Amino acid sequence: MARYRGPVCRLCRREKIKLYLKGDRCYTDKCAVARHPYPPGEHGQGRQKYTEYGQQLREKQKARRIYGVMERQFKRYFKEADRRRGVTGEILLQLLESRLDNIVYRLGFARSRSEARQLVRHGHIRVNNRRVDIPSYLTRAGDQVSVRAESRQLPLFKEILESGGGAASPGEWLEVDNENLSGRVIRLPRREEIDVPIEEHLIVELYSR
Numbered sequence: 081m082a083r084y085r086g087p088v089c090r091l092c093r094r095e096k097i098k099l100y101l102k103g104d105r106c107y108t109d110k111c112a113v114a115r116h117p118y119p120p121g122e123h124g125q126g127r128q129k130y131t132e133y134g135q136q137l138r139e140k141q142k143a144r145r146i147y148g149v150m151e152r153q154f155k156r157y158f159k160e161a162d163r164r165r166g167v168t169g170e171i172l173l174q175l176l177e178s179r180l181d182n183i184v185y186r187l188g189f190a191r192s193r194s195e196a197r198q199l200v201r202h203g204h205i206r207v208n209n210r211r212v213d214i215p216s217y218l219t220r221a222g223d224q225v226s227v228r229a230e231s232r233q234l235p236l237f238k239e240i241l242e243s244g245g246g247a248a249s250p251g252e253w254l255e256v257d258n259e260n261l262s263g264r265v266i267r268l269p270r271r272e273e274i275d276v277p278i279e280e281h282l283i284v285e286l287y288s289r
Contacts, residue, residue: 133286133289135282136282136283136285136286137286139278139279139280139282139283139286140154140282140283140286142277142278143176143276143278143280143283146193146276146278147176147179147182147193148181148193148194148197149176149216153216155287157172157175157176158172158283158287160175161174161175162287167271168284169280169281169283169284170271170280172280172283172284173269173271173274173276173278173280174268174269174274175218177268177269177274178218178219178220178265178268179215179216179217179218179219180200180205180207180212180214180215180216180217180218180219180225181193181196181197181200181215181216182196183219183225183254183263183265184196184199184200184205184225186250186251186254187225187250187254187256187263188250188256188258189205189227189237189261189263190236191236195236196215197215200212200213200214200215200217201213201215203228204227204228204231204234205225205226205227205228206225206226206227206228207219207223207224207225208223208224209224209226211228219265220265221265221266221267221268222264222265223264223265224262224263224264225262225263225264225265226260226261226262226263227261227262232261237261250263251269251273252266252273253265253266253267253268253269253270253273254266
């Protein structure tokens with residue numbers, strides 16, 4: 081399975097905003113964006129001026145990096161969003177938010193989406209009481225997502241139980257039961273409920289060229 085294996089702080093610096101790819105570190109003074117608020121590389125501190133295409137490309141790259149999706153898979157999400165009836169950009173974000181690894185992160189069972197992906201791959205997560213180890217699995221309204229009973233003794237989940245919940249805010253479209261480490265997808269999120277700093281219309285314009 082293809083995935084990015086390089087330094088994730090470099091991705092945040094490239095987009096010049098916090099993408100919260102490294103969990104707790106992103107909330108401390110050690111965050112690379114806070115220490116070096118400019119792109120990496122020899123010319124990172126130089127003046128940068130983007131063309132219209134460059135702005136569209138940066139927005140697409142930002143979305144890919146936030147959700148941890150590779151190029152080919154992201155293109156498939158866009159084609160599916162474009163096929164469905166409705167606002168293409170909003171549907172694209174709904175598809176990305178419906179990924180199982182993102183749901184685990186939103187429910188507060190992981191400190192970052194990359195950590196959530198690892199938990200899913202290692203079989204710690206169940207959907208409707210069935211083991212699902214595919215991070216890109218698209219959840220639907222009514223799906224029950226929970227931590228496997230045998231996995232609840234892991235230090236990560238013990239910490240969640242002791243603190244009464246994870247750091248992420250689940251939003252009104254998700255229902256979370258921290259005591260039992262489970263949650264339910266009530267419905268698809270509306271655009272105003274998706275708190276990612278993405279201008280999705282630029283992505284639509286990029287793929288419509």
